[in-house]
Amino acid sequence: MANGLLQVKGLSVGFSKSEPLIQGIDLTVRPGEIIAITGPSGIGKTTLLRTMAGLLPPLEGHVVHGEGHSTPPRGSLGYIPQRLGLVRHASVRHNVVLGALTGTSSRFWPFSAEARERSREAIAQLGLEGKIHAPIRKLSGGQQRRVATARALAQRPRVLLADEFLGELDPATMESVRSAVMDYVTSQQSSMLMVEHDIERARSMADRLLHVEDGRLLEVEA
């Protein structure tokens, strides 16, 4: 882990080589660091996070995980997508345990005691105990967002990529979700790279603030 948990070098992201959304990105996510990315809608923030998570190929350049892997070692990278990617017919508990299994050896029933304990803890941290058996499709947008957050925390990742994870939440719920995630990150010395449209909220959480403008990722004063 000489340089960082996650590094990108000369990265361009987007869907067409002739029209990259963001280009020339050099970024190192160090252990324990919280980095926030802001920028206008449609500029490519989600595309950048998806590329860093290994879900989209880079147009140019490299994403390096840990000690030189081109894809994240199993369970090391947690992702809270903007579009949540939950299994809609399955229960809250089932969705969260899927995250916990990513970080452990057995992915099949019967789930390990460790995976069940991680899931129980994450569900409690996100205030979802009352909904544990409810199918995702019967939850509100904010509740679903909390399930996606619980799923990522149950994985106990070293790096968390979080795309607008505080969206659709009322102020009190937002505060509890924010503190659950911040408690996790600080207690585990994990790193977080978050996309956040509210610049003041980003500033209040992050060690470093980055802004996407004119196809470039720029460092701004935190």
Ligand SMILES: Nc1ncnc2c1ncn2[C@@H]1O[C@H](COP(=O)(O)OP(=O)(O)OP(=O)(O)O)[C@@H](O)[C@H]1O
């Ligand atoms: N699968 C795709 N194929 C082609 N173009 C896409 C695809 N997904 C997104 N785009 C386009 O890429 C651009 C950037 O989208 P992206 O979702 O990364 O923006 P964003 O900065 O996250 O915006 P927001 O703040 O609204 O979430 C948009 O113009 C979008 O239409």
Ligand SMILES: [Mg+2]
């Ligand atoms: Mg987005």
